[in-house]
Amino acid sequence: xxxxxxxxxxxxxxxxxxxxxxxxxxxxxxxxxxxxxxxxxxxxxxxxxxxxxxxxxxxxxxxxxxxxxxxxxxxxxxxxxxxxxxxxxxxxxxxxxxxxxxxxxxxxxxxxxxxxxxxxxxxxxxxxxxxxxxxxxxxxxxxxxxxxxxxxxxxxxxxxxxxxxxxxxxxxxxxxxxxxxxxxxxxxxxxxxxxxxxxxxxxxxxxxxxxxxxxxxxxxxxxxxxxxxxxxxxxxxxxxxxxxxxxxxxxxxxxxxxxxxxxxxxxxxxxxxxxxxxxxxxxxxxxxxxxxxxxxxxxxxxxxxxxxxxxxxxxxxxxxxxxxxxxxxxxxxxxxxxxxxxxxxxxxxxxxxxxxxxxxx
Amino acid sequence: xxxxxxxxxxxxxxxxxxxxxxxxxxxxxxxxxxxxxxxxxxxxxxxxxxxxxxxxxxxxxxxxxxxxxxxxxxxxxxxxxxxxxxxxxxxxxxxxxxxxxxxxxxxxxxxxxxxxxxxxxxxxxxxxxxxxxxxxxxxxxxxxxxxxxxxxxxxxxxxxxxxxxxxxxxxxxxxxxxxxxxxxxxxxxxxxxxxxxxxxxxxxxxxxxxxxxxxxxxxxxxxxxxxxxxxxxxxxxxxxxxxxxxxxxxxxxxxxxxxxxxxxxxxxxxxxxxxxxxxxxxxxxxxxxxxxxxxxxxxxxxxxxxxxxxxxxxxxxxxxxxxxxxxxxxxxxxxxxxxxxxxxxxxxxxxxxxxxxxxxxxxxxxxxxxxxxxxxxxxxxxxxxxxxxxxxxxxxxxxxxxxxxxxxxxxxxxxxxxxxxxxxxxxxxxxxxxxxxxxxxxxxxxxxxxxxxxxxxxxxxxxxxxxxxxxxxxxxxxxxxxxxxxxxxxxxxxxxxxxxxxxxxxxxxxxxxxxxxxxxxxxxxxxxxxxxxxxxxxxxxxxxxxxxxxxxxxxxxxxxxxxxxxxxxxxxxxxxxxxxxxxxx
Numbered sequence: 001x002x003x004x005x006x007x008x009x010x011x012x013x014x015x016x017x018x019x020x021x022x023x024x025x026x027x028x029x030x031x032x033x034x035x036x037x038x039x040x041x042x043x044x045x046x047x048x049x050x051x052x053x054x055x056x057x058x059x060x061x062x063x064x065x066x067x068x069x070x071x072x073x074x075x076x077x078x079x080x081x082x083x084x085x086x087x088x089x090x091x092x093x094x095x096x097x098x099x100x101x102x103x104x105x106x107x108x109x110x111x112x113x114x115x116x117x118x119x120x121x122x123x124x125x126x127x128x129x130x131x132x133x134x135x136x137x138x139x140x141x142x143x144x145x146x147x148x149x150x151x152x153x154x155x156x157x158x159x160x161x162x163x164x165x166x167x168x169x170x171x172x173x174x175x176x177x178x179x180x181x182x183x184x185x186x187x188x189x190x191x192x193x194x195x196x197x198x199x200x201x202x203x204x205x206x207x208x209x210x211x212x213x214x215x216x217x218x219x220x221x222x223x224x225x226x227x228x229x230x231x232x233x234x235x236x237x238x239x240x241x242x243x244x245x246x247x248x249x250x251x252x253x254x255x256x257x258x259x260x261x262x263x264x265x266x267x268x269x270x271x272x273x274x275x276x277x278x279x280x281x282x283x284x285x286x287x288x289x290x291x292x293x294x295x296x297x298x299x300x301x302x303x304x305x306x307x308x309x310x311x312x313x314x315x316x317x318x319x320x321x322x323x324x325x326x327x328x329x330x331x332x333x334x335x336x337x338x339x340x341x342x343x344x345x346x347x348x349x350x351x352x353x354x355x356x357x358x359x360x361x
Numbered sequence: 362x363x364x365x366x367x368x369x370x371x372x373x374x375x376x377x378x379x380x381x382x383x384x385x386x387x388x389x390x391x392x393x394x395x396x397x398x399x400x401x402x403x404x405x406x407x408x409x410x411x412x413x414x415x416x417x418x419x420x421x422x423x424x425x426x427x428x429x430x431x432x433x434x435x436x437x438x439x440x441x442x443x444x445x446x447x448x449x450x451x452x453x454x455x456x457x458x459x460x461x462x463x464x465x466x467x468x469x470x471x472x473x474x475x476x477x478x479x480x481x482x483x484x485x486x487x488x489x490x491x492x493x494x495x496x497x498x499x500x501x502x503x504x505x506x507x508x509x510x511x512x513x514x515x516x517x518x519x520x521x522x523x524x525x526x527x528x529x530x531x532x533x534x535x536x537x538x539x540x541x542x543x544x545x546x547x548x549x550x551x552x553x554x555x556x557x558x559x560x561x562x563x564x565x566x567x568x569x570x571x572x573x574x575x576x577x578x579x580x581x582x583x584x585x586x587x588x589x590x591x592x593x594x595x596x597x598x599x600x601x602x603x604x605x606x607x608x609x610x611x612x613x614x615x616x617x618x619x620x621x622x623x624x625x626x627x628x629x630x631x632x633x634x635x636x637x638x639x640x641x642x643x644x645x646x647x648x649x650x651x652x653x654x655x656x657x658x659x660x661x662x663x664x665x666x667x668x669x670x671x672x673x674x675x676x677x678x679x680x681x682x683x684x685x686x687x688x689x690x691x692x693x694x695x696x697x698x699x700x701x702x703x704x705x706x707x708x709x710x711x712x713x714x715x716x717x718x719x720x721x722x723x724x725x726x727x728x729x730x731x732x733x734x735x736x737x738x739x740x741x742x743x744x745x746x747x748x749x750x751x752x753x754x755x756x757x758x759x760x761x762x763x764x765x766x767x768x769x770x771x772x773x774x775x776x777x778x779x780x781x782x783x784x785x786x787x788x789x790x791x792x793x794x795x796x797x798x799x800x801x802x803x804x805x806x807x808x809x810x811x812x813x814x815x816x817x818x819x820x821x822x823x824x825x826x827x828x829x830x831x832x833x834x835x836x837x838x839x840x841x842x843x844x845x846x847x848x849x850x851x852x853x854x855x856x857x858x859x860x861x862x863x864x865x866x867x868x869x870x871x872x873x874x875x876x877x878x879x880x881x882x883x884x885x886x887x888x889x890x891x892x893x894x895x896x897x898x899x900x901x902x903x904x905x906x907x908x909x910x911x912x913x914x915x916x917x918x919x920x921x922x923x924x925x926x927x928x929x930x931x932x933x934x935x936x937x938x939x940x941x942x943x944x945x946x
Contacts, residue, residue, distance in 0.1 A: 008609055009907045009908065010907075010908060031907075031908040032908055033907055033908050034906070036905075037905050037907050037908075038907075040903070040905050041905065041907060071512060124542045133881075136876050137875070137879060138873070139775065139875050139879055140879070141576055163700050166896075175904070183917065185915060186465020186913040186914060186915055186916060186918075186946060187913065187914050187916060188911055188912070188913045189762070189911070189912050189913075190909055190910070190911045191909060191910050191911075191912075192906060192908075192909040193906075193907040193909065193910075194904050194905060194906055194907060195904075195905045195907055196903070196904045196905075197901055197902070197903045197905075198899060198901070198902055199899060199901035199902070200897065200898055200899035200900060200901075200902070201896065201897070201898050201899075201900075202892060202893075202896055202898075203892065203893035203896030204888060204892060204893065205891055205892075205893050206891055207888040207891045208891075216882065217884065218882050218883055218884050220884070221883075221885065221886065222451075222881060222882050222883055222884050223827070224884070224890065225891075239931050260886070261886060261887060261888040262888050264886060264887055264888075265887045265888040265889050265892070268512075268887060268889070269889070269892070269897060272907045273902065274904075316882075323633045324851035324881075325881040325882045326880075326881065326882055327742045327879065327880040327881075327882050328879040328880070330876055330879050335872060335876065338868070338871075338875070339865075339868050339869060339871050339872045340868070341859070341865040341868075342867070342871055342872070343862075343865040343867070343868035343869075344864075345864075346863075346864035346867055346868065347860055347861040347864035347865070350860040350861075350863075350864065351857060353861060354849060354853065354856050354857065354860065357849055358847065358849035358850060358853065359844060360846075361848075361849060
């Protein structure tokens, strides 16, 4: 006969049945439990599963005959970026480092993208977006706008891997509800502990992960989302007059980031369904991926580089939606000036108010 | 020979039966009579072991109830003798009781019940030492309203328990030593707080001069009586002169004082007792600000008294008494007519400090027509600080605060470490208006930093009064401008620190938001935008209760030992309205 040992949900000690109270009781921490709760908890504890990421499906395709011949790769001699364009479109400035020494050669060793989102916004829109981005930035150095020079504005198709996946997740939380009351002598706090289990499924469609090592992941995450309704099957015709970054992070490497994003989202969405508690901690989490497929796509991005006091500042604009992101320099003097100025004004007003009230009351 | 007739025979038979009956009954009666002493002894034995009897008479003036059988008879008798002597000298009961067990009852309840039911409850004040040998615990309590009771309680510090078990005779004698010493001290102090000691048999002749030793001529006596009656009339103060031949025949001063006048407790006065064979002593009565203890304080009276009493009481008692009365009258006049604004009864201030305080008080008086009275006392003998302060303000020097704005009195009592503030006057700048509950609480808080003796530091009484005068000037200055010292004056620094901290926080949040807007190149790291709509489905969604815990914490007590008190607006004995408040420091 097998004898099961039940663990205390509170301290993990072995709990035993107390015939006096008709409940399970922990001899170590004196916590008492309904039998069904302990059995259920034991079952949950016993079956934690590791995350499993199952990916399959296509990753790009083969070039049609003649397509590759019309394309060329421009290699930056400074940062090594490989920019793909048609043979008539020559990259004069590297969109990543601003270097002008570009060497053109024939394209080879690159998969054919599955999809492309064509550029909808032009250079003028990118410039306007940058100007607008700099507006009302109180902490921007005073002469940044006047003295900074737009070094280059480049339209570039950025390689993205798009991940589709169905996920099944099993997450167990430990939750508490706290109740306070008091009588004339004591204040009481009752903490009730719960084991919450969420076992469900969630589907994802085309989660993008950029395939360019030189392109800052944070930048590419930040210019999302792209409107997939305007995404079309790839044709090299869309590259005409534009440059495309040749992916240097392949699908396999990108899966790590995709897994991370999807798992984080699943946990976040599941957590939203556990409500009404004062505290919630994840005790175990298992996310299983199935039917995962990967596609290769090119998304339109305007890259803008400006120089101020010898430092390069890079901005990126979603070539489809116009969303511009980037990092502007912060003037420390202005930061502290504003901080102390605002504090001074508020503090001064309140001080004056208190002094007046002191006389009035 | 005549044969006896039937009638005669019947008579003889009856007589014989009567004799027989008597001979049977008499031995029984004799036996019963012989049993009586044993019954009596048995009854006494029961009484010895029964703590709760119906009346005091049941105990035949016993004071030692050794139901735990700790003591030998000789030891018990010795203790009884000592206790009886104490009773004779001080009219104070000392009761010693022991039990082996009290069956789990509360020792205090049991002990008090024993004392009451043993018949001591209605008698003069007394003390009980009650030991339960089985539980090795003892209980001491005093009974009856008497200064002796208080003194016994105050002085009772020995730890008897170890002796009570090991060597009870030593312990009980040590206890009696303590009680006796305490009572002796009570008799020799120059003040008495005698609420209950109203004994009869006074040899008072109804006047202020009780010359039982016949040391005064009639003319002298009547002159003295006249003077004392005049003092009584002018100052409502009893001065009693007593002569007795010997200490043995003399009763305690209280007997003469209280029974001579049938005065109420605390009626102010002084008694000069001269026992020809042992000497003289002075006893004062009344512990309020106009009472004998404070007006004729021991320094003033005993130092002065030494000169004329020692010198001439024996040779010329009339002259000595006259000098004594002169002195008393001088102090009474001083107390009744002279307004002294700095009354340092505890001698905590130097002359220079008193001068400085007086100068400041005079300046305040001149600017605001407002009296500030500062008082230090070593003790106020259990009086409430509020009553003492009010009475001091209303009666000393003929009463303070007679100007337009009344005034304020601050009292510091050294033994109980209480400060009390009493305001009088309801004009806009009046003491009661300016010294309201809030300002009194504020001043009480301000002076606290000068009173550190309780925390191992040193009291700075001068600093305390200087700070108080700062407060008085501030409050009056504001009142003169139609303003009042409110919480924004008292806590401005707290409000300002909070306001500036919040201002800095608000500014920091604003600037941080701006700074965050300077860098938008930050992804969320999530993929919520790519969830297939409607794909979230749960196969299991359970919330199972596991267990619960309850913790409790004791609430902080709001009144820990009455360390602060507010008198609010109240009427003093003079009928004046006062504000008041203060606290222990």
